[in-house]
Amino acid sequence: MASVTPIPVDRDSPAWAQLDIPETADTPFTDYTRWRLKVSDGGRHIWHYLNTDEETAAWPQNTIDKYWIGLDTELPSLPKAKTPYEAARNGYEFYKNLQSDDGHWAGEYGGPMFLFPCTVIGSYVAHMAFTLQERLEMIRYLINHKNSDGGWGLHIEGPSTVFGTGMNYVAIRLLGMKADHPIAVGARECLHKLGGAAAVPAWGKFFFSLLGVYDWAGNNPVPPELWLLPEWLPIHPHRWWIHVRQVFLPMSYLYGVKYVMPENDMVLQLREEIYPDNYYSVNWPAQRNNIAKIDLYTPHTKLYDTLSQFLSVYESCPFPPLRKAGIERAYQLIVWEDENTDYQCLAPVNMMLNLVARFSREGVDCESWRKHEIKRRDSMWLGAEGMMVCGTNGSQLWDTQFIVQAMVDTGLANDGNGKYQQSLVKALEWLDEGQIRENPKHFECAYRHRTKGAWGFSTKEQGYTVSDCTAEGMKAVLYLQNYLDFTPKLVSEERLQDSVDTLLTMQNPDGGFASYELIRAGQWSEWLNPAEVFGNIMVEYNYPECTTSVITSLAIFRKHYPHYRAADIDRTIRGAVDYIHKVQSPEGGWVGNWGICFTYAAMFASESLSLVGETYETSKYARKSCEFLISKQREDGGWGESYKSCEQSLWVEHENTQIVQTCWAVMALMYAKYPHAGPIEKGVQLVMSRQLPTGAWPQEAIEGVFNKSCAISYPNFKFSFPIWMLGKADRYLKQLKEKTSGHSNSGQSH
Numbered sequence: 001m002a003s004v005t006p007i008p009v010d011r012d013s014p015a016w017a018q019l020d021i022p023e024t025a026d027t028p029f030t031d032y033t034r035w036r037l038k039v040s041d042g043g044r045h046i047w048h049y050l051n052t053d054e055e056t057a058a059w060p061q062n063t064i065d066k067y068w069i070g071l072d073t074e075l076p077s078l079p080k081a082k083t084p085y086e087a088a089r090n091g092y093e094f095y096k097n098l099q100s101d102d103g104h105w106a107g108e109y110g111g112p113m114f115l116f117p118c119t120v121i122g123s124y125v126a127h128m129a130f131t132l133q134e135r136l137e138m139i140r141y142l143i144n145h146k147n148s149d150g151g152w153g154l155h156i157e158g159p160s161t162v163f164g165t166g167m168n169y170v171a172i173r174l175l176g177m178k179a180d181h182p183i184a185v186g187a188r189e190c191l192h193k194l195g196g197a198a199a200v201p202a203w204g205k206f207f208f209s210l211l212g213v214y215d216w217a218g219n220n221p222v223p224p225e226l227w228l229l230p231e232w233l234p235i236h237p238h239r240w241w242i243h244v245r246q247v248f249l250p251m252s253y254l255y256g257v258k259y260v261m262p263e264n265d266m267v268l269q270l271r272e273e274i275y276p277d278n279y280y281s282v283n284w285p286a287q288r289n290n291i292a293k294i295d296l297y298t299p300h301t302k303l304y305d306t307l308s309q310f311l312s313v314y315e316s317c318p319f320p321p322l323r324k325a326g327i328e329r330a331y332q333l334i335v336w337e338d339e340n341t342d343y344q345c346l347a348p349v350n351m352m353l354n355l356v357a358r359f360s361r362e363g364v365d366c367e368s369w370r371k372h373e374i375k376r377r378d379s380m381w382l383g384a385e386g387m388m389v390c391g392t393n394g395s396q397l398w399d400t401q402f403i404v405q406a407m408v409d410t411g412l413a414n415d416g417n418g419k420y421q422q423s424l425v426k427a428l429e430w431l432d433e434g435q436i437r438e439n440p441k442h443f444e445c446a447y448r449h450r451t452k453g454a455w456g457f458s459t460k461e462q463g464y465t466v467s468d469c470t471a472e473g474m475k476a477v478l479y480l481q482n483y484l485d486f487t488p489k490l491v492s493e494e495r496l497q498d499s500v501d502t503l504l505t506m507q508n509p510d511g512g513f514a515s516y517e518l519i520r521a522g523q524w525s526e527w528l529n530p531a532e533v534f535g536n537i538m539v540e541y542n543y544p545e546c547t548t549s550v551i552t553s554l555a556i557f558r559k560h561y562p563h564y565r566a567a568d569i570d571r572t573i574r575g576a577v578d579y580i581h582k583v584q585s586p587e588g589g590w591v592g593n594w595g596i597c598f599t600y601a602a603m604f605a606s607e608s609l610s611l612v613g614e615t616y617e618t619s620k621y622a623r624k625s626c627e628f629l630i631s632k633q634r635e636d637g638g639w640g641e642s643y644k645s646c647e648q649s650l651w652v653e654h655e656n657t658q659i660v661q662t663c664w665a666v667m668a669l670m671y672a673k674y675p676h677a678g679p680i681e682k683g684v685q686l687v688m689s690r691q692l693p694t695g696a697w698p699q700e701a702i703e704g705v706f707n708k709s710c711a712i713s714y715p716n717f718k719f720s721f722p723i724w725m726l727g728k729a730d731r732y733l734k735q736l737k738e739k740t741s742g743h744s745n746s747g748q749s750h
C-alpha cells in the first residue's frame with residue numbers, strides 16, 4: 001500500500017520546504033506510471049503514489065488510472081459506427097472500462113479555483129502536510145491553469161481575479177514554489193495590477209487572516225452570537241442555504257476566537273509579497289469593503305454594509321458571556337457536522353474550516369485531527385493537468401445514475417448477448433449500497449433535513465440528501481430493477497417508498513423543489529450576501545432541474561407502484577408541473593443553475609413534461625421549448641452555450657459547438673416528440689462526427705456551474721449523454737420514419 005503521512009507535520013519541516021520547480025509544466029513533475037486511484041468504502045477515491053518498484057509491480061496501473069492521468073489507455077480502435085446506435089455502443093465499449101470494481105464511475109470534479117487554496121491554506125494552518133508528489137502535482141495544476149496575464153480566476157475558464165490570483169499565489173508559495181520563480185513573479189505582478197491582496201473578497205480575507213497575512217480588523221464581522229438568536233427569527237443562520245450555513249459556521253467560530261496561526265518566516269515573506277504597499281501600514285478597517293471590481297458578482301447592499309458597521313461597533317467590545325455562548329454553540333454544531341458526515345463534511349470549504357476550528361481547540365494529537373486527515377484526500381484528484389481539489393468528494397452517484405439510465409433507456413443494457421449485464425448489475429449493487437438508510441445521527445438539533453431513503457450527490461458517507469440526486473438515484477434503480485429481467489431486486493419496495501417519502505418532504509409551497517432542503521427564508525436574505533463573488537447563495541431557491549427530476553422520478557415510480565401515496569404523489573407532481581410552466585421564459589427556455597445552461601434545463605424540463613403527457617403536439621410549453629431550442633441550433637447541427645449564460649440568465653453563444661450541449665438539446669427535442677427529423681439528424685451527425693476511434697469523445701468546454709458565477713467540470717458527461725442521446729435517437733428517428741410512412745408510433749421507450 002502506498003504511504004501517505006498520517007502524522008502532523010510542523011510547518012518548518014521539510015514537508016513544506018521550498019522546492020526547485022521547472023519553469024514550465026511541459027516536463028513531467030512525477031512519474032505518472034506510479035499513480036493509482038484507490039476506490040473503497042462505497043466510492044471513496046484516493047490517489048496514491050507508489051514509491052518503490054515492488055509496490056508498483058504488486059499494484060498494476062489500470063485503464064481508469066491511465067485515462068484520468070491522461071496516459072494512453074491503449075484501448076483499441078473500434079469499427080467505425082454507421083448508425084447512431086452503433087456509435088452509442090462504441091461509446092459504451094470505451095466507457096465501460098472506466099467503471100470501478102465496485103460498480104460506480106469515478107471521475108474528476110474540478111473547475112473552481114478557490115477550493116484548492118482553501119485546502120492548502122487550511123492544511124498549512126492545521127499542520128497537515130501533503131506528500132512531495134502531491135505538492136508537485138498541485139503546483140503543476142496551478143501552472144497549467146494560470147491565465148496568460150499570470151493570474152488565476154474564480155474557475156478554470158474565468159478571467160484573473162484577486163480572489164483567484166491572491167489565494168492561489170499563496171497556495172503555490174506554501175506548496176514550495178520560490179518567490180523568484182517566473183510563475184510566482186508573473187502571478188505577483190498580476191495580483192498587484194489587480195489591486196493587491198487588500199482587495200481580496202471576503203472569503204480570501206478570512207483565509208488570509210487565519211494564516212496571519214491579513215488582519216482580522218480587515219474583515220466584516222462574522223459573529224458566532226448569531227447562532228444564539230431565536231430560531232423563529234427569519235435571520236437565524238439555520239435558514240440559510242446549507243453551503244453558506246456550513247461555511248459561516250466554522251467561520252463564526254474562528255472569527256469569535258480570532259484564531260491566527262503563529263507567525264513564521266513564510267508568513268513574513270507573504271506579507272511582503274502580496275501587497276503592493278507596506279503591509280504594516282495598511283488601514284485594516286478601511287479594507288472591509290475593499291473588493292476588486294473584477295471580482296464582484298454581487299456587490300454588498302447598503303443594508304449589509306450598515307449592519308456590518310453596527311456589528312463592528314459591538315466587535316470592539318463583545319459581551320463576554322454572549323461571545324462565549326456563541327462560540328460554544330458554533331463548536332457543538334461543527335462537531336455534529338463532522339460526525340454526521342464521518343468527517344467528509346458537506347464540501348471542501350467547510351471541511352477545511354472545520355479542520356482548522358477543531359485543530360485550534362483540540363490540537364493534533366486527537367481523534368478529530370486524525371479523522372480529518374483520513375478524509376481530506378477524498379476531494380483531491382489527479383487529472384491530466386495535475387492534482388486539483390474537487391467541488392465535493394466526487395460526483396459518484398450523479399455520474400453513475402446517468403449512464404445507468406442511458407443504458408436502459410437506449411436498450412443497450414440488453415445488447416451484445418448480455419455483454420453489459422455484469423456491468424449494470426455492479427452499478428445496481430453500488431446504488432443499493434449508496435442509498436442512505438437512516439436520518440442523520442444529529443438530526444433536527446443540527447438543523448438537518450431528513451435523509452432516510454435518499455441518495456446524495458457523491459457517496460452515502462457524505463450523507464446529505466439532494467432532491468434531484470434522490471430522484472435520479474431512485475429512477476436509476478427503477479430502470480435497472482423494473483425494466484431489465486437479469487437484475488436482482490436489491491432495493492426493496494419499502495426502501496423505494498422511503499425515497500418517495502423523502503422527496504415528498506422537499507416540495508416548497510409554490511410547487512418547486514430546491515437542492516438540499518426546503519426554502520427556509522425569503523429571497524430578501526440575499527441582501528445580506530457577504531460573499532461578493534457568488535449570486536443567489538443565501539437561501540435555497542427552487543430550481544427547474546431539481547423540480548423536473550422529482551416530477552420524472554415520481555411519475556415513473558407511480559407507474560410501477562400506483563397505490564403508494566397516490567394522492568400525495570399526484571398532488572406533488574401537479575404542483576411541480578405548475579411551477580415549471582410558471583418559470584418558463586417567454587422565449588421558451590428555462591434557466592439552468594447547475595449545468596450550462598438553457599440546453600441543460602431544457603432536457604430535464606422536457607423529460608418531465610413528457611411524463612405528464614405534455615409534448616410538442618399537446619402542450620404549448622413543450623412546443624415553445626422546442627422552438628426555442630431550434631432557434632439556437634447552429635449551422636453545423638449542434639448547440640453551444642457559454643457558462644456566461646448562467647451568469648446573465650440570458651443565452652450567450654459559445655464560440656464552439658459543444659457535444660454535451662448538443663446531446664441535451666436533441667434529447668429535449670426527443671422527449672417532446674418533436675415531429676421533424678431534420679434538426680435531430682443534424683445534431684446526431686455532429687456528435688457522431690466528433691467521436692474518437694476508441695469510442696470516446698474529446699473533452700470540450702466546461703459543462704457545469706454553481707452559484708451563478710462559478711463553472712465546474714463534469715467530464716463524465718461527455719460519455720453518458722452522447723451514449724444516451726445517440727442510442728435514443730436511433731430508435732426515435734426510425735419511429736419517425738415509420739410514422740411518416742404510415743406505420744404506428746409508440747414514441748417512448750418506456
Ligand SMILES: CC(C)=CCC[C@@H](C)[C@H]1CC[C@@]2(C)C3=C(CC[C@]12C)[C@@]1(C)CC[C@H](O)C(C)(C)[C@@H]1CC3
Nearest residue numbers: 243247347349391392457466468515545594705706
Ligand atoms: C460556495 C461554496 C461553499 C463552494 C463549495 C462548492 C459547492 C457549493 C458546490 C460544488 C458542487 C456543487 C455545485 C453541487 C451542488 C450544489 C453546490 C455544490 C456542492 C448540487 C448538489 C446542487 C443540485 C444540483 O442539481 C446538482 C446535484 C447537480 C449539484 C451537484 C454539485
